[in-house]
Amino acid sequence: MSLHLFDTATRTERAFEPLEPGKVGIYLCGPTVQGSPHVGHLRSAVAFDVLQRWLERTGHHVTMVRNVTDIDDKTLAKAADAGVPWWQWALTFEREFQAAYSAVGVRPPAAEPRATGNIPEIISLVAALVDGGHAYSHEGSVYFDVRSFADYGTLTRQALEDLTPAPDAPADDKRDPRDFALWKAAKPGEPADAAWDSPWGRGRPGWHIECSAMARRFLGSEFDIHGGGLDLRFPHHENEQAQSRAAGDAFARLWMHSAWVTQSGAKMSKSLGNGLLVTEVLSRYPAPALRLALAQVHYRSMLEYSDQTMEDAAATWGRLAGFVARGSERVGTLTADAVAAAExxxxxxxxxxxxxxxxxxxxxxxxxxxxxxxxxxxxxxxxLSSALLSVRAMLDALGLDPASEQWAGVDSGAGAAMTALDSLVQADIQARAAARAAKDWATADAIRNRLAQAGIVIEDAADGARWSLAAEG
Incomplete structure (x- = not known):
């Protein structure tokens, strides 16, 4: 079977065929750096890191572009409230995001362009849309005319009349309330250095146009995959596709979206007050356990986050790391090259x-x-040698090899405790299996009961027994 990916534009799973054989270009919508990263922010980064690793494992050269939105209304407002320059505020949190990505093993992208570093490209694209009759100016701002593009709404399969007005400007500034801003005129009271000269006056880019311009600059007018969180499908990605195709670009051949991280069924976000900061989580759990928690649920499925989620992930990580450590002690440590080349x-x-x-x-x-x-x-x-090589190779493809350079020297905290616990429990599991094989049911039951009293649940299956921590309460 060749690689099949779910295209959210067509709502079908189809064989992936790159634009250029052996090469894949991916544009991933990155963070708006207005505050510290929470666990929800890492979901798409980890999902697309897994995608990149799998593509590379299967012989592709991947160019990953992940942007940074370093200027927007909220960034300006929060910086003003804090009494610091807006660019300092943005850079502070950009670095926090980079540290969070690195902590969970997300590799740096090939390019990480900032919106403010691509102003000439943005202005050029806006001008092309104006010249092509797809955009118009009003009092120094420029808006995309959604009625000028017949395919508007096709990415999310929505009829124009059913769409809500774009909230980025007063409706009376626009020909249609659903038109969206490509260029925003400078406002009184905003920092002077938060605006750039343009044919329409000083101002700054709208959110959507940034990604279209940066994708074109770094990946060309057509590229393989555009990704991001599910919440970006509308209006952000719908608007990106419309403005890029209106400008004559084929744009993304396939769209992929990762689902949310939720708490008690609600999307994790700062606005809901339920965001868990990455630094807080990593102070309590090992970083590979957080990566495992984010990756182990299918990327298109919602991930319900809780302390139990992390405790289970830490326990699982402990079992994986424990096996690799014990196996390596017995038969020797494998080289990274051997793991990378393993079938x-x-x-x-x-x-x-x-x-x-x-x-x-x-x-x-x-x-x-x-x-x-x-x-x-x-x-x-x-x-044992065969199993160890297979386990490490599979985990390497997921960015979770316990003996990799990323994780080998990590102080795993709870993971270390789980590794030790796994070693003890596995010994009891083997002793219980031997007792069952000898039909010594009393001894087998006694071992199971002793583990149960310690809060360890044993589940028997056709391929052997597995253990887990009993749920509290």
């Missing part, structure tokens, strides 16, 4: 090629870990 198991490949089905891929990782633990207990070094 991946067919079930893992099939899962990843099926729209990045990480949950199914991880299920095969866990099966292989159980087989490896059994080989370790039986003293079968050949089987």
């Amino acid at each position: 991946l198991p067919a079930p893992f490949v099939e899962a990843m090629d099926d729209d990045l089905s990480v949950p199914r891929a991880l299920a095969h990782v866990h099966e292989t870990v159980r087989a490896g633990n059994a080989a370790l207990a039986a003293g079968d070094d050949e089987a």
